[in-house]
Amino acid sequence: MRPSAPDVFAPGHLGELTQVVPFEMVDAALEAGGGVQRRVRRLPSRVVVYLLLAGALFGSVGWSGVWSRLCAGLGRPVEPVSASSISQAMRRVGPAPLKALFDLLSGPLPVQGGADRFASRRVVALDGTLIAVADTEANRAAFPKSRSGRGSGAGYPMIRLVTLLAASTRSLLAAAVDSDRVGETSLAAGLIRAMGPGMLVLADRGLASTGMWTLIRSAGSDFLTRVRTGTSALRLDVERVLPDGSWLSNARGTRVRVIDARITPTTTTGPERTGHWRLVTSLTDHRRAPADQLVRLYHERWEIETAYCELKSALGAGRVLRARHPRGVLQEVWALLCAYQALRTAMADAVLTSPGTDPDRASFTVALTAARDQIVLAQHITADRPDLTGPIGTAVLAALLPPRRPRTRTRAIKRALSKHRARTPHPDRTTYPVTITTHILTPHPDP
Incomplete structure (x- = not known):
């Protein structure tokens, strides 16, 4: 095994993932973010960055425990550091270098045979989520709790995370973080810079607005979003009905195509509840993007929901963030996104x-477990043969998941809020194979 770095820099590694996040990249991020130390200490800035990244991979372990894992396989004695020393070193580095590191790591990852494209456009998803942070006075001041509704003031302070993600590999293209008082649409508008020509953005009803559509089109990208129906629906007059049942309309100056579809999932227990979808897209050519294909494509939007589950449940272990101060919260979030992207790159x-x-x-999960093992063993930090699949890739390929099948499960609360038995009947949480029938609803234009 080749040593990771001499002397006090030795604990600064991420196991095999150091090949994805090499020393030179971390040093460049520290330079860009103004986090380089003025003098070499027991915890140099580079080591602190790797400690933060390792902490993201060991979400349920305290910082002292993360430090011991970084030092376990070095084969040399490393002087222990106190929790207060770690906290001071993290404050010295700050969040800016982690944000700069994410900017270096983020971006689409290669796939085989154009599997990430539809109608010659890269399919990406845009959405947001909330992450709980430690309930401290400093965090409450920066990230105030909700003051409206039942139970206001209860629970943890929250931050809002909005990301742009490649649907095929679930790699992160861009991200924005702020208090949950800042709306999802406002944060999403800041990610327009990451969009460009040849991109198709999938979004849900929360981000469906004419203003957002205008921003996406101004970046040269196309969009496919679901919109509300009923009394609160945006008025989309029928200008011309197309052969596939969709129709052209004008959404306050933006030329769009509208698809009304009736979705009926059928399992072995019989037909489920039929849903009504209304999709709006800037892809107006029905020959290159037929309506039924766009309805199926919209299911890819759930890839970003899966990615958020991986971020918060697999990496974060379902816990609140460790940091007790706002700058530490931002630092920890950017480290979490960097670690996620590094793991996705290896996969x-x-x-x-x-x-x-x-x-x-x-x-x-398999990739995360293998990455943790390599950190503890301090192996494959550098690669003699970079083209060879390492232990993480070997573990992933040896335990491939079965091909994805259409399945459904009734949406229900998985974790009870009370220890007492509910009075309502126990929901059926069985997962069933499903056949989805899509019927495009053709409108009748007004005379």
Whole structure:
């Protein structure tokens, strides 16, 4: 095993993932974010960055425990550091270098055979989520709790995270973080810079607005979003009905195409509740983007929901963030996103070595477990043969998930809020194979 770095820099590694986040990249991020130390200490800034990244991979372990894991396989004695020393070093580095590191790591990852495209456009998803932070006075001041509704003031302070994600590999293209008082649409508007020509943005009803559509089109991208129906629906007059049942309309100056569809899932227990979808897209050519294909494509939007589950449940272990101060919260969030992107990069590289393998079959949990093992062992920090699939990729390819099948499960609360038995009947949480029937509803234009 080659040493990671001499002397006090030795604990600064991420196991095999150091090949994805090399020393030079971390040093460049520290330079860009103004986090380089004035003198070399027991905890140099580079080591602090790797400690933060490792902490994201060991979400349920305290910082002292993360430090011991970084030092466990070095094969040399490392002087222990106190929790207060770690906290001071993290404050010295600050959040800016982690944000700069994310900017270096973020971006689409390669896939085989154009599997990430539809109608020659890269399919991406845009959405937001909330993350709980430690309930301290400093965090409450920066991230105030909700003051409206039942139970206001209860629970944890929250931050809002909005990301732009490649649907095929679930790699992050851009991200924005702020208090949950800042709306999802406002944060999403800041990610327009990451969009560009040849991109198709999928979004849900919360981000469906004429203003957002205008911003996406101004970046040269196209969009496919679901919109509300009923009394609160945006008025979309029928200008011309197309052969596939969709119709052209004008949404306050933006030329759009509207698809009304009736979705009926059928399982072995019989037909489920039929849903009504209304999709709006800037892809007006029905020959290159037929309505039924767009309805199926919209299911890819759930890839970003899966990514948020991986971020908060697999990496974060379902816990609140550790940081007790706002700058520490931002630092920890950017470290979490960097670690996620590094792990996704290793997974995508592994899939590329297996022709014909769908990226969906790569298990995030398997990759995370292998990455943790390599950190503890301090192995494969540098690569003599960079083209060889390492232990993470080997573990992923040896435990590929089965091809994704259409399945459904009734949406129900999985974790009870009370220890007492509910009076309502116990919901059926069985997962059933499902056949989805899509019927495009053709409108009748007004005379």
